[in-house]
Structures are given as structure tokens and as C-alpha cells.
């Protein structure tokens with residue numbers, strides 16, 4: 001039977017994980033590749049020899065050769081420059097080999113991380129739809145990251161070593177040349193560097209907004225026909241106007257920064273040449289030769305400026321792209337820091353009033369059928385069991401909590417991601433709690449912990465002050481059967497071939513009085529059904545009951561039981577909203593504590609408090625509190641309201 005439609009807040013495709021710092025991780029990665037980087041630097045140094053010779057040979061060819069009337073000497077210097085360029089080829093080959101030693105492991109690491117992330121998400125949250133984006137991360141995005149990193153590394157080292165060769169060459173020709181060229185060069189580089197961080201931040205914001213816009217457009221596109229039929233165009237426009245305006249605003253800001261970056265390129269690329277030409281007479285006066293001036297121009301125009309231009313473009317495009325792509329990969333699988341303990345503390349203590357159950361500590365007689373109210377006393381340990389862990393934080397005047405989770409962490413397996421982490425929850429006697437959250441988030445797991453079906457990996461689960469799942473063998477003389485402290489109703493109602501009476505009182509410790517059964521039938525609105533079946537002693541054929549009727553009988557049985565804690569895990573999912581409301585109100589009014597895994601907003605709104613599970617975060621409060629303070633709850637409530645309206 002399909003479960004009722006439920007949703008969880010849509011989010012951007014794969015937003016960067018909080019605390020995910022690709023730049024820091026990149027530094028760590030590079031530190032681990034020192035040998036490959038040193039090889040790359042060595043080959044780059046060899047390659048930079050031809051940069052040095054490029055300008056120096058031109059200067060010598062002019063000063064010692066062509067201008068000095070020795071053309072063969074000049075030709076010899078030019079031939080030496082050409083030979084250096086040819087000898088640079090093996091060095092270039094070495095550069096690419098060194099580069100592969102850095103970027104191929106990067107690609108492998110990213111692929112591994114994407115596969116690990118997708119597999120662990122699939123194992124821990126199988127209920128979620130498949131992470132199809134992982135395919136793109138394993139193929140295209142990993143390639144993109146590898147190519148961008150290679151381009152960036154190649155141009156960065158080309159610039160560093162070209163600049164080294166050129167600056168050494170300028171200093172060798174005439175130190176005065178350096179004084180003229182260095183100022184504008186550094187000014188342009190500083191201007192460019194200043195644009196990097198703001199542009200990266202803007203590009204990231206632009207991308208996030210773009211993803212949010214596509215998600216919203218996708219959401220709305222699915223209902224276009226209904227939007228047109230209902231005349232909801234203006235509403236739809238209002239829903240998308242925000243991201244569209246934001247895209248425009250970010251686009252304009254990006255364009256402004258791009259203009260500043262172009263200016264920086266102009267300053268760094270053209271100003272040194274202009275400065276050299278303007279300063280030429282001054283340089284000549286100081287004994288700088290015509291050949292040295294021509295050599296300096298060769299350094300600028302042929303080596304330094306192209307390298308600078310390539311570096312700036314690469315940083316601006318490949319650099320930003322790399323940063324953004326890396327953010328799409330799940331962070332490295334280091335154990336996540338413990339999440340701030342999500343707490344659901346007890347409700348404020350009621351004003352000092354006498355305990356309505358004066359002998360709350362008295363153990364009900366195990367064999368006699370106690371009156372309903374007496375049955376709801378917190379069940380204390382029999383004398384033969386070890387003393388319960390005392391909830392030491394509880395002030396003396398407070399009742400023993402109906403149930404308590406302290407720092408509970410639980411995972412379905414030693415290597416699985418925890419479903420619940422460091423969860424604190426205190427349920428007061430008589431309280432009505434609704435547990436909500438997206439599919440597969442851990443609501444049933446929480447109920448299973450309270451029902452003592454599973455043990456927490458860390459932390460404590462207490463029911464009526466004692467471990468939810470008592471350790472060790474059953475004390476001698478203790479009656480077998482369900483734990484009298486709680487009753488769990490799962491989604492699939494248990495109704496068996498027997499009489500109506502047997503189906504109603506099988507959860508209790510013994511036969512229930514007729515008056516109690518009739519009270520349950522009345523409270524749950526089952527009179528018509530019981531009459532149709534032929535009364536309390538009529539036989540029940542479960543096959544001839546609807547799913548809703550089976551759930552109603554099971555809910556009536558829970559009403560009859562004296563268990564002080566009732567756990568409903570979607571036990572009303574086959575009831576219509578009115579029948580669900582009637583059942584929940586009846587069970588909440590019955591003395592005892594009620595925990596309901598809710599699948600309708602109306603069900604959550606009825607509860608005293610709502611616990612919203614949302615990944616490692618959990619928030620708790622009244623329906624109104626959460627509506628005000630929790631965007632995730634508002635989103636969930638919105639989806640439910642839409643579903644209920646449709647229904």
C-alpha cells in the first residue's frame with residue numbers, strides 16, 4: 001500500500017556542505033604531492049632558460065652584432081636563441097609528465113569521493129531518490145576539475161618561471177630597465193588580485209541562486225496546466241520574482257567586477273610597454289644601449305605579457321570554475337564533528353500542584369486488573385531487577401518522565417551513517433508529541449528505540465525511568481508478554497481471526513471490563529462497525545475489513561490497554577482526516593503519553609509539541625513556534641497543506 005504523499009524541503013542540486021573548504025583541501029592535497037611538484041618545477045626551470053636567452057640574445061645580436069657592423073656575430077646570437085627554443089621542447093615534455101603526476105591523482109581522488117558519497121547516501125537513506133548528480137560528478141565534473149587544475153597549474157608555473165627568466169634577463173641587460181617596468185607590472189597584478197575573492201564569491205552566489213531558480217521553475221513547471229486552469233499566474237510570478245531579481249542583481253555586479261578585471265589586465269599588460277617607450281630617452285642617457293632596449297621589449301612583448309595575460313585569464317575562468325566544481329564534491333570522508341546536541345527538553349514544569357497520582361511509585365499488582373488510572377502510574381522496577389539509572393537531572397518535585405532520550409546516537413550497522421545523532425528528548429507524563437520529518441529521516445527508528453526494539457549505539461533511552469530495553473534475562477516470576485510500560489501501533493494494523501472483544505483487549509495484561517471496551521468503542525467512533533459485526537462477541541474476519549477499519553480496531557485496542565506510553569507509527573495513515581482527528585483526540589485524552597509519527601499537518605498541529613527530525617538537526621517546539629522559527633518545518637507544512645487541500 002503506497003504511503004501518503006509527503007515531501008521534504010527542496011534544496012539546490014548539491015550545495016556545498018557546511019564547513020567544506022575546497023581551498024584548504026587543495027592545499028592539503030598539494031602538500032601530499034611534493035615530489036611531483038618538485039619535478040614540475042625542475043622542468044619548468046629548464047624551460048625558462050629559453051625565455052632568458054630570448055631577450056638577452058636579441059640585445060647581444062644588436063649591440064655586439066648588427067649595430068657594431070658584425071652581422072655574423074648578430075646572426076650567431078639569434079641562432080643561439082633559436083637553439084634554446086628548440087632545446088626547450090624536451091623540457092616541455094617533462095613539464096607535462098610532471099603535471100600528470102599532480103592532476104591525475106586529483107581526478108582519481110575526486111571520483112573516489114563522489115562514488116563514496118553516493119554509495120553511503122544510498123545505503124543510509126535508501127528511501128531518498130537516487131543521487132543522479134553523482135553520475136555527473138564521477139564523469140563530467142571530475143574531468144572538468146582535472147582539466148581546470150591542469151590549466152591553472154600550467155599557466156601559474158609558466159608565469160612564475162617566465163617572469164623569473166625575464167626579470168633576470170632585464171637585470172642582466174640593465175638594472176634601470178627593471179625600475180621602469182616593475183611598477184606598472186605590480187600595480188596591474190595587485191589590481192587583478194583584488195578582484196579575485198569578490199568575483200569568486202559573486203560567482204558562487206550566482207550559481208546557488210541559479211540552482212534555486214531552476215529548482216523552483218522545475219517545481220512550478222510540473223503544475224503549469226493547473227496554474228493556468230486556476231488563474232494562479234500572479235501567484236507563480238510572485239514565487240519566482242525573488243530569484244529572478246536576484247539573478248539580475250548578481251549579473252550586474254559580476255559585469256562591474258569583470259570590467260575592473262579588464263582594466264587590471266590593461267594596466268599590467270600595456271602600461272610597462274608604454275613606460276619603457278616613454279622612459280627610453282632617460283634610459284639611453286643613462287647608458288642603456290639600443291640593443292638592451294630592444295631586448296627589454298622582447299621580454300615584455302614576447303614572454304612576460306603573454307604569460308601574465310594567460311595567467312589572469314586562467315585564474316579568472318579555470319580558477320573560479322575549479323573552485324565551484326570542487327564545492328560540488330562531498331567533503332573528504334573525515335568523521336564529521338559532533339553535531340550540536342539537538343534537544344527536546346521537557347516542557348516547563350507545571351505550577352507546583354499535588355501529584356495527581358499520590359502513590360506513583362507504587363508498583364501495580366501484577367495479577368489483578370487495576371483500575372485504568374492506577375495502571376497509568378510510571379512502572380517502577382521490581383525488587384529483583386537492578387536499580388534503574390536515576391534521572392539525576394530531574395528536580396525532586398518532578399514526575400518521572402514518561403520517556404527520555406539522552407545523547408542518543410543510532411546507526412543500522414557499524415559503518416552506516418547514524419540515523420539519529422546526539423538526540424535528547426524528554427517526554428512528560430500525559431504529553432502528546434508529534435514526530436515529523438522527511439521520508440527516511442528516522443521517525444520510525446526513534447519510535448523503535450522508545451519501544452525497546454533496538455538499542456542505541458550511544459546514549460540512553462529510558463521509559464518510565466528504566467531502560468527501554470532492559471538488559472539480561474527476565475526476572476523470576478515476571479509474566480511473559482508485551483512490556484506493560486508501552487504499546488506500539490505500527491502502520492500495518494494487527495487484527496486477527498477472533499471475536500471483537502479479543503481484538504480489543506489482547507494488548508492488556510488480562511481481560512478488560514465490558515465498560516472499558518464500550519468506552520473505547522465510543523471514543524473511537526466504532527459503534528456502527530461493532531454493531532455491523534454483531535457486537536463484542538461476534539467473530540472478526542480481518543479479510544472482510546478495510547484497512548481503515550482494521551486500523552480503527554487496533555487503535556481501540558491501544559485505547560483499552562493500560563500502557564502509560566502509546567507509540568503510533570503512522571497508525572492512522574488509512575483513516576480520513578476526521579476519523580484520524582477523533583482517534584488522536586481520544587488517545588490523547590486517555591491518561592498517558594502519546595507519541596504520534598504524523599503524516600498530516602493537522603495531526604502535528606493537535607500535538608502539545610512537535611519534534612522535527614531533519615538530518616542531524618532536530619528541533620522541537622509547539623506547532624506555532626516551529627512555523628515561526630523553522631524554515632524546514634514551514635516547507636514541510638506547506639507541502640502537507642497542499643496535499644491535504646488536494647485531498
Ligand SMILES: Nc1ncnc2c1ncn2[C@@H]1O[C@H](COP(=O)(O)OP(=O)(O)OP(=O)(O)O)[C@@H](O)[C@H]1O
Nearest residue numbers: 124125126127412419438439440441442443444445
Ligand atoms: N532495518 C534497517 N536496516 C538498515 N537501514 C534501515 C533499517 N530500517 C530503516 N533503515 C534506514 O534508516 C533510515 C531511517 O529510517 P526510518 O524508517 O526510521 O525513517 P522514517 O523517517 O520513519 O521514514 P518514513 O517516513 O519513510 O517511514 C532510512 O534511511 C532507512 O532506510
